Amino acid sequence: MFDVLLSEEEKKLRDEVRAFVRDKVDRTLILKMDSKDKEYPSEFVKAAGKENLLGLRFPKKYGGRGLGWVSEMLAVEEVGVLGIALDCAYSLPSIIGEGIEKFGTEEQKINYLLPTLQGTKIGGEGLTEPRSGSDFFGTITTAVKENDTFILNGEKRFVAGGVGADYFLIYAKTSFEAKPHESLSAFLIDRDDGVRVEEEYELMGCRGMGAARIVMENLAIPEANLLGKLNGGSDVFNAMMVPERLTSASGAVGMGVAALEIAVRYAHKREAFGRAIRRFEGISFKVADCATELDAARGLIYRAAKVADTGEWCRKEVSQAKTFCTEAGFQAVSEAMQILGGIGYTDVYPIERLFRDARLATIWTGSNEVQRLIVQNEVFKEILSEDRSLKRDVELDTPGAHKTTEKVYTEDPKKYYPDKS
Numbered sequence: 001m002f003d004v005l006l007s008e009e010e011k012k013l014r015d016e017v018r019a020f021v022r023d024k025v026d027r028t029l030i031l032k033m034d035s036k037d038k039e040y041p042s043e044f045v046k047a048a049g050k051e052n053l054l055g056l057r058f059p060k061k062y063g064g065r066g067l068g069w070v071s072e073m074l075a076v077e078e079v080g081v082l083g084i085a086l087d088c089a090y091s092l093p094s095i096i097g098e099g100i101e102k103f104g105t106e107e108q109k110i111n112y113l114l115p116t117l118q119g120t121k122i123g124g125e126g127l128t129e130p131r132s133g134s135d136f137f138g139t140i141t142t143a144v145k146e147n148d149t150f151i152l153n154g155e156k157r158f159v160a161g162g163v164g165a166d167y168f169l170i171y172a173k174t175s176f177e178a179k180p181h182e183s184l185s186a187f188l189i190d191r192d193d194g195v196r197v198e199e200e201y202e203l204m205g206c207r208g209m210g211a212a213r214i215v216m217e218n219l220a221i222p223e224a225n226l227l228g229k230l231n232g233g234s235d236v237f238n239a240m241m242v243p244e245r246l247t248s249a250s251g252a253v254g255m256g257v258a259a260l261e262i263a264v265r266y267a268h269k270r271e272a273f274g275r276a277i278r279r280f281e282g283i284s285f286k287v288a289d290c291a292t293e294l295d296a297a298r299g300l301i302y303r304a305a306k307v308a309d310t311g312e313w314c315r316k317e318v319s320q321a322k323t324f325c326t327e328a329g330f331q332a333v334s335e336a337m338q339i340l341g342g343i344g345y346t347d348v349y350p351i352e353r354l355f356r357d358a359r360l361a362t363i364w365t366g367s368n369e370v371q372r373l374i375v376q377n378e379v380f381k382e383i384l385s386e387d388r389s390l391k392r393d394v395e396l397d398t399p400g401a402h403k404t405t406e407k408v409y410t411e412d413p414k415k416y417y418p419d420k421s
């Protein structure tokens with residue numbers, strides 16, 4: 001395929017990851033995970049680590065390849081064709097790694113980041129609590145300093161990889177007076193420190209990712225396990241949300257692409273009323289729309305990835321990509337199921353599994369409602385900014401434009417409805 005969005009190096013990498021996914025991932029692993037015979041795919045993570053495919057954008061000395069965000073996202077899309085559970089296991093090193101690489105001490109990077117990217121240590125990420133998901137800064141897990149330790153109390157819900165994790169990156173409240181955004185800190189805690197993995201959730205899809213509830217009860221951890229500054233949790237959170245949401249976006253595109261390929265092959269062969277069903281517009285136009293949306297989705301990911309490469313604030317681009325891609329991915333899987341008709345609803349083809357998987361993508365890593373809140377907030381900020389360089393000549397008072405005598409009620413309402421009191 002002619003692809004102007006990728007450099008030659010990136011295309012080579014895409015082919016390498018595609019070959020790894022095609023030739024080195026045992027397909028029965030996915031079936032075992034889906035039928036709950038397998039709790040966590042550690043062997044898959046180890047194999048990816050051995051091929052030096054985890055956390056591609058991190059420096060070589062910490063186990064990465066020193067590549068850019070685009071490289072990493074195209075790799076996540078390739079793994080995404082396998083479904084969310086494996087894609088999540090593949091993406092977690094990148095998500096957790098971002099926090100450790102940006103905010104960790106050298107010792108933390110050697111003890112956690114390096115083995116994570118080598119695939120020999122599994123990390124889980126605990127933000128969500130039974131009390132708060134979208135309302136992340138409402139976290140009620142606490143960490144109280146006592147001499148040179150922190151005493152942690154609380155629960156984290158839906159920790160992906162929780163069942164297989166050796167350590168967790170979690171957030172806890174460390175200031176009880178400050179505003180919510182300045183009251184949390186991030187910590188690295190070892191499972192052996194006494195974290196209890198209490199429950200593995202029964203999930204609609206994404207099975208085998210080991211999503212668990214973890215409990216910390218009077219858990220004493222060394223001060224050295226604080227990640228970043230005390231009460232600086234929001235900085236770690238903001239940094240981690242870039243890979244968290246971009247990997248979600250890329251994984252969803254991967255699932256959509258997989259489903260579309262199956263649907264296209266099927267529609268080419270399946271006959272009804274004496275012709276291949278691809279000859280019906282009702283079918284072929286679905287293919288056209290899904291392919292267009294998936295390509296547009298990929299464009300949004302690469303744009304966000306390129307902004308992330310500059311190190312600039314990329315909240316809007318990342319949230320736009322997360323929202324659009326997860327919806328396009330789910331739509332493609334759903335339309336593929338429609339194209340296959342009844343057989344698409346059975347487990348003869350993997351579409352029904354991808355359908356169950358893809359449904360999660362609009363909910364997790366910050367729901368799409370929350371992403372839209374972020375996007376609109378950034379758009380209002382940009383357009384109402386005083387920065388002249390951002391302005392276009394579309395002011396209400398464009399010279400020559402029709403002048404209305406109507407009042408424009410954009411001023412202080414008190415001018416029209418004076419306070420009588």
Ligand SMILES: Cc1cc2nc3c(=O)[nH]c(=O)nc-3n(C[C@H](O)[C@H](O)[C@H](O)COP(=O)(O)OP(=O)(O)OC[C@H]3O[C@@H](n4cnc5c(N)ncnc54)[C@H](O)[C@@H]3O)c2cc1C
Pocket residue numbers: 125126127128132133134135157158159160161203206211360363364365366367368369370373
């Ligand atoms: C399988 C699975 C794996 C997960 N993995 C992890 C993980 O590894 N680590 C982790 O920390 N979390 C994880 N999560 C949690 C996930 O990120 C949260 O479920 C998600 O952020 C939503 O939070 P919530 O479930 O508490 O829903 P709530 O926050 O209670 O939201 C409920 C509904 O209200 C909407 N809503 C909330 N606030 C607003 C608002 N201001 N405006 C408009 N709508 C709003 C939401 O969009 C949603 O539709 C996982 C979840 C699942 C199901």
